[in-house]
Amino acid sequence: xxxxxxxxxxxxxxxxxxxxxxxxxxxxxxxxxxxxxxxxxxxxxxxxxxxxxxxxxxxxxxxxxxxxxxxxxxxxxxxxxxxxxxxxxxxxxxxxxxxxxxxxxxxxxxxxxxx
Numbered sequence: 001x002x003x004x005x006x007x008x009x010x011x012x013x014x015x016x017x018x019x020x021x022x023x024x025x026x027x028x029x030x031x032x033x034x035x036x037x038x039x040x041x042x043x044x045x046x047x048x049x050x051x052x053x054x055x056x057x058x059x060x061x062x063x064x065x066x067x068x069x070x071x072x073x074x075x076x077x078x079x080x081x082x083x084x085x086x087x088x089x090x091x092x093x094x095x096x097x098x099x100x101x102x103x104x105x106x107x108x109x110x111x112x113x114x115x
Contacts, residue, residue: 012036016050020060022067027052027060 012034020027033046052060 018052018056022064025061025064027057029053029056 015032015034017030017032018027019030029050029052031048031050033044033048035044037043
């Protein structure tokens with residue numbers, strides 16, 4: 001796909017995105033300003049951090065709480081057997097190994113409590 005095609009799909013102006021890290025329970029908000037270049041000029045991207053509003057922060061905290069509660073029902077096996085994947089390096093770019101690990105985890109989850 002050409003760069004011109006990629007740039008034509010972008011909407012000029014300001015937009016906002018949220019980026020979350022559920023491992024550490026953090027959510028961030030960014031303002032993205034995009035201006036397409038005219039007549040040979042380079043397009044301009046400006047990314048700025050913005051404060052997350054309290055309602056969104058609260059919803060994210062609640063979501064992490066409920067996610068942890070659901071995970072608490074399952075017993076997770078942290079060690080993947082070497083016959084499934086020898087190392088994390090095998091996972092990069094290999095949907096076959098990623099699928100095998102997902103299949104292994106799904107078949108080895110045990111409910112801890114009755115629902």
